[in-house]
Each structure stands twice: as structure tokens, then as C-alpha cells.
Amino acid sequence: MVKIPTGIVKNLPDFRKFSKFIFSNQKKITPNFFATELRSIKNDYMLANERQLFCQRADRLAEQLESGQNRNFAGIVYSLLAKITEPFPKELEYYAYKGYKAAQRNNDPIHMLARLNDIRRLIYCQPARLHDYVNILFEQERCLKTITSSYDKVVGQFHTISRPPAPRKDYETMLAYIQTELSKLIWKREPDLALKKLKSAQDIFRRTGEKGNREYITLLMCRIKAQPRFENFA
Numbered sequence: 001m002v003k004i005p006t007g008i009v010k011n012l013p014d015f016r017k018f019s020k021f022i023f024s025n026q027k028k029i030t031p032n033f034f035a036t037e038l039r040s041i042k043n044d045y046m047l048a049n050e051r052q053l054f055c056q057r058a059d060r061l062a063e064q065l066e067s068g069q070n071r072n073f074a075g076i077v078y079s080l081l082a083k084i085t086e087p088f089p090k091e092l093e094y095y096a097y098k099g100y101k102a103a104q105r106n107n108d109p110i111h112m113l114a115r116l117n118d119i120r121r122l123i124y125c126q127p128a129r130l131h132d133y134v135n136i137l138f139e140q141e142r143c144l145k146t147i148t149s150s151y152d153k154v155v156g157q158f159h160t161i162s163r164p165p166a167p168r169k170d171y172e173t174m175l176a177y178i179q180t181e182l183s184k185l186i187w188k189r190e191p192d193l194a195l196k197k198l199k200s201a202q203d204i205f206r207r208t209g210e211k212g213n214r215e216y217i218t219l220l221m222c223r224i225k226a227q228p229r230f231e232n233f234a
Helices: 015-024 031-047 051-065 072-084 089-105 109-123 127-149 151-157 168-186 191-208 211-226
Strands: none
Touching: 015 031, 015 051, 031 051, 031 072, 051 072, 051 089, 072 089, 072 109, 089 109, 109 127, 127 151, 127 168, 168 191, 168 211, 191 211
């Protein structure tokens, strides 16, 4: 195991030295080692009431990491930034979005899904951002379709330091819930698309044996089919 130079994680560590060390030892450093050292640095900054300074410097490090051999390390940084900015909505959304884009460039739909979920929780109760909320749901649906259709490949490429990916069945269930939520929001404008998504969700719930959700979807589908269609009128 590579040892980090003495003094780097003591008394407000110098991010430039930490970055230099990381880039000088890219082939030797494991994700767990990197995450442990980064959390240690974070703790020093937090104890010194320098949370924002840590976020700024960690963000800069993540941008640099994307151009190196350990691109997945950038995701570790943004996951940590998302956790420590939870009480600060604007900061959380900023770092969650950057984490989403980093995961997207790294072809990592599981982390894309996680960062989208951070943003989704933020705007869930904001009527003025309904359009953004719907777009987030569409993006999450795309991520979940990729995960469930290519589960073995996605899991094989997945790098994590916390918990392993969920079973395929769990992602399929998440997809069904997302499609149901989407349908409830778009059915007045796009009834056919809403019905298509509800049918997909119903098929998933049928496979997973969730009778209550299937009955609820049946009610939604009946409601959509019963609404007047005005597309033939000027």
C-alpha cells in the first residue's frame, strides 16, 4: 500500500500536494485508499469551519481527476460533496449535477442515477420547477433501462467504495415506480405515451408479484382512456 506523505492530512492539508501525490501514484492507489484520505482531509477542513473551501478545492481536484487514469475517482469526490452539502440546496444541486455529468462521461448509469436522485429530492416540492422534475424522471428512466437491460455489463464496470449495486430486480422495480410517476405527470398532454409507460410498469409489477401496484396502474389507465381527446379539433 502506498503511504501518503507526512503532513498532507494535518492542519488544513494542501490540496496541491495531495493532488500531486495522487497523480504521481495513479496506478498504485485504490479507490478505498483515495476515499479514506479524502474523508480525512474533509474532516480537517470541517473542524476548521472551512466547509466551502474544502468543496471548492475538492471540486477542482475532481475536474483534474477526469483527465487522468482514475476517472472514477471524480465520482468519489462528487459523492462526498453531495453528502456534505445536503443542508445547502443550491450547493447540493450544483455538485450533484457535476457528479451526474462526470458519471455520464464515465459511462456509469448507477452513479448517474444516484446524482439525479439527489437533484430530484431537492425539487420534488417546488411547483415552479415541475418541468425540471419531469426531465429528471425521464433521465432516471433512461438510466434504469440501461441498467436493467445490460445489468451484468453495467455491474462489471461499476466502481464503488460504499455498497455494492442492488439486484437487477430492485432496479426493475425502481423503473416501474419512475414510469408510474412520469405517467401521472404527462398523461394530460401525452396520453398515449403515459399509457405505454404504465403498461411497462404493470408488466414489471406482474413479474415481481406486486398486486397492489398493478391494481393502481389499472385505475390510472382507465382514467386516461376515459379522458376526451381533442386532437381532431382546431
